[in-house]
Amino acid sequence: MENMVNIKINGMPLSVPSSYTILEAAREAGIDIPTLCYLKGINEIGACRMCVVEVKGARSFVASCVYPVNEGMEVLTNTPAIQKSRKMTLEMLLSVHNRDCLACKRNGSCELQTLCNELGVEQSDRFDGAKPDVSKDESSLHLIRDNSKCILCRRCVAACSDQHVGVLGPNCRGFDTHIACAFEKPLNEVPCVSCGQCIVSCPTGALTERDQCDEVMAAINDPEKFVVVQTAPAIRATLGECFGLPVGTNVKGKMVAALRRLGFDKVFDTDFGADLTIMEEANELLERVKNGGPLPLITSCSPGWIKFCEYYYPELLQNVSSCKSPQQMTGAIIKTYYAEKNNIDPKKIVVVSVMPCTAKKFEARRDNQDAAGAGIPDTDIAITTRELARLIKMANINFERLPDEEFDPALGITTGAAAIFGATGGVMEAALRTAADTLEGKSLDSIEYKEVRGTEGIKEAVYHIGGMDVKVAAVSGLSNANEILSKVKNGEGGYHFIEIMCCPGGCVNGGGQPLQPAAVRSFTDLKAERAKALYEEDKNLPLRKSHESPIVKTLYEEYLENPGSHKAHKILHTTYVARKKF
Structure with missing residues (x-):
């Protein structure tokens, strides 16, 4: 048990862990000391001087974000002298x-x-x-x-x-x-x-x-264009924050309603593409296990991680799944299968994706992302959660008062396996649900692989499936990815399947997600709270395995033939390139 120390803050006695800083102790007492440079666990340097406080016996103000508590310490956080110091700091910052x-x-x-x-x-x-x-x-x-x-x-x-x-x-x-x-x-x-x-x-x-709101509105207002929007699994768990709702609120219904009111011709769920990704990725894993292909198979849904691999571990690109991401698969199917079924010229279709990830803007412009051919990109415009919120506010849509509406049905029926893609470990769990059923030759009741859940940077597990032990790892954050990839490069680990998400905690914590101030980012587990909404949706959906989706079944029967087919490879798979770092 951690040692406790007795201190006073603004005359109030407190008992706090000895590992605390003054900033942490004050927060526990209900006092938020202002900061600018501080981010807990990432940037604790005491440089901005906004968080200065008075400590009895100290010769000068101290930076509370890095100053440790000690027995008998007496702290003042809001004296006239401190107020004057903070104001002067702000004035100097504003001067340049x-x-x-x-x-x-x-x-x-x-x-x-x-x-x-x-x-x-x-x-x-x-x-x-x-x-x-x-x-x-x-x-x-x-x-x-x-x-x-x-x-x-x-x-x-x-x-x-x-x-x-x-x-x-x-x-x-x-x-x-x-x-x-x-x-x-x-x-x-x-x-x-x-x-x-x-x-x-x-x-x-x-x-x-890089804001693309004007491009979206120009497409919507072009009568020659058929504008389709797709939203990633993580968006429903975060968009509400932009409108003052609690972290982790699932706003799927209101989000769909808002998108319709913005003027999109169709509102589709990228969860469909996630289910499709699992079908192809699980098949790829099974093929490699059976036929001696390069192992471990590493997931390919996170474009930031893909770019990291291309720069820093090009020798492992053979291990990366050739599957396009759910964003690109959804766009590819819209511009091929959906366009053919509805007799729409794919050149007139504009696919807009709403993503938790700024790297999706880069991914949309990658080579070999044009399933419809003739240089027609799978995704035309990728916007972030923040940009969608901006569009909704620009259009004067009262988000809080919107009714709950459903995605358009043509690509709208999805599974719980797709819903959890936005959390670290979600892609791994979704793939295991399908791979396990395939290897066991029956539908398994036990489908929650909780060992790969949670916000830890590296999670490992071994599952006995189809008469063999399958060793897996779910990794988020590129420092953790670097650790695992170093092991793989050196022939260590013995993994069969690895999920890597670029952002710590996965897509729920992506670079395109709602902005939160340091006081929230430092002391609220955004990753966990947002992920809860996705796991809750998974638990409540009637279908929880990608291969059980009726739309996915129909797609393969009518168009793609089967997972891993020549046609599926042409439309749903891609290639990578080794990049020079400098």
Whole structure:
């Protein structure tokens, strides 16, 4: 049991664990000390000086985010001197900050703006003077980096490093310090994997997704276009946060209703593509096990992880499933099977996907993603959860008052196996449900593989299926992926099947998900709360195995023949390329 210490905060006695910082102890007492640079477990550097407090006996203010508690400590968090210090810090930040807040996409969700409002700091010119030269990087497909809004908190640097990519860092020194890539290279010339974890870590508008809302509305308002939207499993568990609903609220019905009111011709569920992915991926696993193909088979649903593998582990690309992601499979079927059945020219179809992931913007432009041929992409526009919320607000749709509506039926019936794709371990569990039934030759009642559930970065298990032991691993976050891939590269582990998700916790914690301030990101398990909604949906659906989906069965009977067929490979599979890091 951890040792406890007795302290006082603002005269109130507390007993807290000895491992706590003053910031953590204050929070437990119901006092939120303001921060800007702090992200628990990722960026604990005490650099911004917003969290300073007075400690009796100390000669100066201390940074509460890194200062440990000790027996008998007395702390003051809100004296006039501290208020004055915090206000001055904000004024100095504003003196070199782009203050065009009305035009900023973070207006209303900017942590700097929030603190200025809370502490009564207006656009003071007390410290105005020289401004550093700043750059704007618009080179990548997924984000825009605007250093005129950067406060040098280094949260993006820490997030990028935590992802084992580390392409961002502080360049130069003193007044000229700025965040950039090595040698001032643009993002499209460094091994950035487009995961977007830097965006959700940024407290201001210095990093934003490349917004495609105007492209979506232009397509919807073009009478020559048939515009279809598809939404990823994780979106229903997170979109509500953009409208003030509690973390983990499932808003599937309202989301569908909102999409119809935006003017989309059809509203489809990417869960359909997830079920299809399982059919192909489970078949691929069984074929490799039976015929001695490269093992372990590694999942291919996360485009950020795929790009990471192409940069850092090209020798393992043979182990990666050739299956397209659910986004791309859904788009491919819409522009082939669905277009043929409904006599629609695929050139007139615009597929818009709503994804939790900024890397999906990159994936939509990858080579060999045109099942319909003639250079027609499977997915035309990929937008994030945040962009969808922006569209709904722009259209003055009252989200909270919307009725619950169902997806369009042509591709709308999905299974619980698809629903859990958004959580780490979900793809693994869904694939095992189908693979186990196939190997055992019967429908199994035990279908919850709980050993691969949870938010841990690496989860391992061995399942006895069809007379053999199958060793699996479910991994999320690229630092954890690097650890597992190093073992595979060295011939260790003995795995048969590995699921890798680029973002920690999986898609529910993707780089395109709703922004939450550090006070929430640091002390609320967003990954777990959001994942609960997906597992609850899985539990309550009548069909929980991908191969039981009537739409999937019909698709193979009428069009694809069987999983792994020549036609299925042509439409639903892809290729990868080794990339040079520099």
